[in-house]
Amino acid sequence: MMQSVFIVDPARCIGCQACVQACGECGTHRGVSMIHLEYLQREETVQTTPQVCMHCEEPTCARVCPADAIKQTPDGVVQTSLKPRCVGCSNCVLACPFGVPKYDAPVDQMMKCDMCYDRTSVGKKPMCATVCPSEALYFGPIDTWQKRRRGRAINEFRFGKQVVKTQVYLVLPDDKPERLEVGLVPLQNWIKKDKDNPR
Numbered sequence: 001m002m003q004s005v006f007i008v009d010p011a012r013c014i015g016c017q018a019c020v021q022a023c024g025e026c027g028t029h030r031g032v033s034m035i036h037l038e039y040l041q042r043e044e045t046v047q048t049t050p051q052v053c054m055h056c057e058e059p060t061c062a063r064v065c066p067a068d069a070i071k072q073t074p075d076g077v078v079q080t081s082l083k084p085r086c087v088g089c090s091n092c093v094l095a096c097p098f099g100v101p102k103y104d105a106p107v108d109q110m111m112k113c114d115m116c117y118d119r120t121s122v123g124k125k126p127m128c129a130t131v132c133p134s135e136a137l138y139f140g141p142i143d144t145w146q147k148r149r150r151g152r153a154i155n156e157f158r159f160g161k162q163v164v165k166t167q168v169y170l171v172l173p174d175d176k177p178e179r180l181e182v183g184l185v186p187l188q189n190w191i192k193k194d195k196d197n198p199r
């Protein structure tokens with residue numbers, strides 16, 4: 001397993017789009033950005049949050065792929081689809097609980113964040129985390145993060161009856177439970193309540 005962890009803290013995102021631009025610079029996906037910058041509730045707030053692949057321990061995307069096109073590295077990073085195998089059916093796009101994979105029509109293939117595996121596998125930060133000015137995207141030792149930040153970094157989510165454990169962590173306020181019940185409390189509500197109390 002990697003010693004560094006990837007932690008996303010939505011409350012720290014300032015919507016600058018640096019991560020989107022940096023991701024697009026990566027030559028392995030031909031100038032297309034794989035990170036999504038989402039508005040939480042645009043009619044009420046300008047708060048944004050970056051969405052990367054969460055690298056689920058048991059990835060739903062790979063389970064529903066009829067062509068076995070989505071592989072997981074030995075250290076648990078879920079790769080984008082293999083071009084020779086992907087049939088462009090979009091099963092993974094529909095099944096991912098975090099809404100991460102996108103069908104790329106010009107190349108007829110699903111594309112998604114692979115945590116810059118060419119970089120992270122040799123100890124470098126993913127492109128997005130190198131440029132994020134507010135550390136909404138953090139990649140490094142978890143104890144360093146814990147010394148500097150408040151909040152609870154969780155990596156367990158429940159969608160209805162499905163419990164999903166991920167390699168990427170999401171930061172919630174300290175008083176929140178260790179597992180996020182996404183089906184019961186929409187994620188944006190947690191973040192919205194926390195945005196007046198920046199970490």
Ligand code: SF4
Pocket residue numbers: 053054055056059060061062078095096097098099100101112
């Ligand atoms: S977040 Fe979605 S795309 Fe990423 S590993 Fe999990 S199911 Fe697959």
Ligand code: SF4
Pocket residue numbers: 012013014015016017018019020037049050131132133134135136137
């Ligand atoms: S670089 Fe960081 S602060 Fe800027 S939009 Fe991306 S996540 Fe938000």
